[in-house]
Amino acid sequence: MLPADLKAESFKNYPPEARKLVTTYLAALQTLPLSFVPNLLREAIEYDFKFPAERRALERELAHLQSIFGEPSSKAAGEWFQDFAKIALSPQLQQMDWVNSPAQFVEQLSTHLWATHQLDAFRKAATNYAERLQDAVPPEPPPIPRLGIAVIGRGVTANEQPLFRKLRPHGGHFSQVKPEGGLTILLDAIADRAQAHPISYGHWYVDGGEAAGRFPAVTVVSYLGLEPVRSSLLRRMRSQIETPGMGPEALRSQLAQMTPSELGLESGDQVLDRFRLKLLTEGSGTQIFSTTFAQWAAREALRRAQPCTLLVRFAPRQRQRPMNELLTDKPEQAELDPVGSLIDADLGAYYNWVNQRRLPGTEQSSFLAWFEGHSEAVAIGPAMPRGTESSTPTDLRELLALIS
Amino acid sequence: MRLSLQSGVHELTRRLARSRRDFLRDAAGVALGSALLGSGTLSHAGIATKNRKVVVITFGGGARDQETFAPEGQENIPHLMKELIPQSTFFTQVVNRGILGHYVATASLATGVYETINNFASLPPEHPTVFEYFRRERKRPASDAWVVAPSNGFNRIGESSHRSYGAGLGARVILPKHLLTAALSSGHSDYQHLLRDNYETPFYAPELAGSEVELEQLDKILNLSVEDFKAHARTLSSPDELSVYVVRQLMRQEAPSLLWITMHDIDVAHAGAYSLYIEGIRRTDRLCAEIWRAIQSEPEYAGKTTLFILPDFGRDSDEDSGGNGFQHHRTGDAPSRTTWMMALGAGVRENVVFDRAMESTDLVPTIGAMLDFSAALAQGKPILELA
Secondary structure (H helix, E strand, O other): OOHHHOOHHHHOOOOHHHHHHHHHOHHHHHHOOOOOHHHHHHHHOOHHHOOHHHHHHHHHHHHHHHHHHOOOOOHHHHHHHHHHHOOOOOHHHHHOOOOOOHHHHHHHHHHHHHHOOOHHHHHHHHHHHHHHHHHHOOOOOOOOOOEEEEEEOOOOOOOOOOOOOOOHHHOEEEOOEEOOOHHHHHHHHHHHHHHHOOOOOOEEEEEOOOOOOOOOOOEEEEOHHHHHHHHHHHHHHHHHHOOOOOOHHHHHHHHHHOOHHHHOOOOOOHHHHHHHHHHHHHOOOOOOOHHHHHHHHHHHHHHHHOOOEEEEEOOOEEOOOOHHHHOOOOOOOOOEEHHHHHHHHHHHHHHHHHHHHOOOOHHHOEEEEEEOOOOOEEEEOOOOOOOEEEOOOEEHHHHHHHHO | OOOOHHHHHHHHHHHHHHHHHHHHHHHHOOEEOHHHHOOOOOOOOOOOHHHOEEEEEEOOOOOOHHHOOOHHHHHHOHHHHHHHHHHEEEEEEEEOOOOOOHHHHHHHHHHOOOOOOOOOOOOOOOOOOHHHHHHHHHOOOHHHEEEEOOOHHHOOOOOOOOOOOOOOOOOEEEOHHHHHHHHHHOOOOOOHHHHOOOOOOOOOOOOOOOOEOOHHHHHHHHOOOHHHHHHHHOOOOOHHHHHHHHHHHHHHHOOOOEEEEEOOHHHHHHHOOHHHHHHHHHHHHHHHHHHHHHHHHOOOOOOOEEEEEEOOOOOOOOOOOOOEOEOOOOOOOHHHHEEEEEEEEOOOOOOEEEEEEEEHHHHHHHHHHHHOOOOOOOOOOOOOOOO
16 A cells, blocks of 8 residues: 555544544645655554644644645655655565554564665655754744753762763752752752643653652652553563564564553553553663663653653662572562662763753753752753852752752 | 765764774874885784684674773773773774674674674574685684674574575584573573573573584583583673683684674663663673683684674764664664774784774675685675785
């Protein structure tokens, strides 16, 4: 099947809102090359479970494509998609049910691009398309300047390694921060922002351990809060791996098809349940290490929900047992590795900032990273001089004020 | 004016190479090789081909500059920096244009052709391997070419499916973790978790269907009893340490002329824990130096062995939004494709750096020039500075 053959009935298996969306823009979809359309449908088929920011972005993209490609004779279509049209696809790809399984198609397309040395050409086409789209449909700025906060090093009593080395050049490094009540100050700050600026999925708190409370209007995701889901998923994965003939690709497909309710995720918020499920089924290492979970959850929240406020608190992950310990018959003990987790979280904080910086409004956004329970922090904001050091006693409330 | 993506990629790879070169110059005091090329000072060191040996270590599975050769990464590779680089010829810009999966990329390194086999299937390379070229042209026995690989997915790496080569001409393969699991499972415990070592798809262990060394051959080939093997394994912290232990036994017992060691500990990065990735780099750095010392101390190897160390590829940069930094190698961006290589030992000039672009497929023809065989079907070219 080719995109030109698409009809409204082609989408009869889509969730209701997704079906409505794609049929509205059917004329545009019919004009696009096959190397591109499934990438768009992969997003569209999830429309019912997407965050508001993602929905708006997808609607605007489709509306723009419709406006310029709705006419079959449009020259613009050729200009926008000539590089995609040059990608040679295999007959197997063309025969796939890419309408109903766009994610599986994209996965197979990726394998095909690597194997046929077309990956660079596809990257070029995708980059050019993204740049054109950004020029034509500029991303929406956030309603208020973004604030990102990373709290790292929970459970570490003493540290000799230099921290925040990657963040320091971008802001001020403070070495005399009063740690008393620090976490409460930060949590209060995000709760206040959420109350003052109520935005659906606009304010987030991710905890690599147990969430330090509930906050109205703040979306909360925690590693320990998902413990039953995580355990259930690991049991299923082990069972599937032992099934004869099961390979990594089949396992991946099975994980992708899981639904939140299969793993007991039934909070009443379908969008958030789906997000939580994907953290565990699509993330690598999120099922095992809490530091990986926290970093990946932050990345995905920023990429998808584009929150105005995001506080991520890293917690100690389980210790990786060396081979000689694995060879003993002693039962596995759940030991923690606070020092290794501090190193993980230090880079995780940097990645949070990098991912925040990719969002619109970056020139007005600010970021704070704090070594929990200690006196060290980095503050980044529009008015904060870069690469500066301060040993003046201060507290986190003052630092937040400095970068706001 | 904005650079096109393609020219941007080339510029980035050149910049990576320059930064490696400048750093090596500052830190290790190496000379720029291009200044030596015209002087006629590069030459074979008079090693008789029939006695020459080659050892290849893949510095796997993929490490980035900022954790290795960039100024902030040097603390993770003290042995490479202080011990090995001053004795080596170093190539700063080795580009891998193939598929960035560890098995298929290692197969490409071993064939000199960008292989396109399924990275996760138990399949042989489609083109002749360096081992087949070597054994067929030099008429060497199976005992003269060996592969040691900790990842169980590498069991078919020693021998291709090519109709003119293939069956019976490849290298023998040892999968130390597989051996260990077999040794331990003969008791009462379940050690299947040891096989689940494919970091790209955690928890997955492929079915083995190659010509790897079986448990009963442990004593015949490595001169090790199952009990000794198990006891020593219990003193080691990682699969790569076990591999190096097996390599040392192999060097003593079989002394192969062509020995290929695939390291894999670093690929724990796929689990997303940065500290474990760094630990993997530090361990691999230490193990490379151990192998080099073993080469120098073993009479069968000392003075007549050339050692190559190179990553199969890099990892994604922090800047590419399609990836997640160090965790994976999925974007195909310049940092994930641009690596390095060092050669040291017999016939290799010491303390020299070259920053011209070369490809990872150039390795096999280069080894061919050293060991006097033709890698007829390889895509790469012999590296003139070495061959």
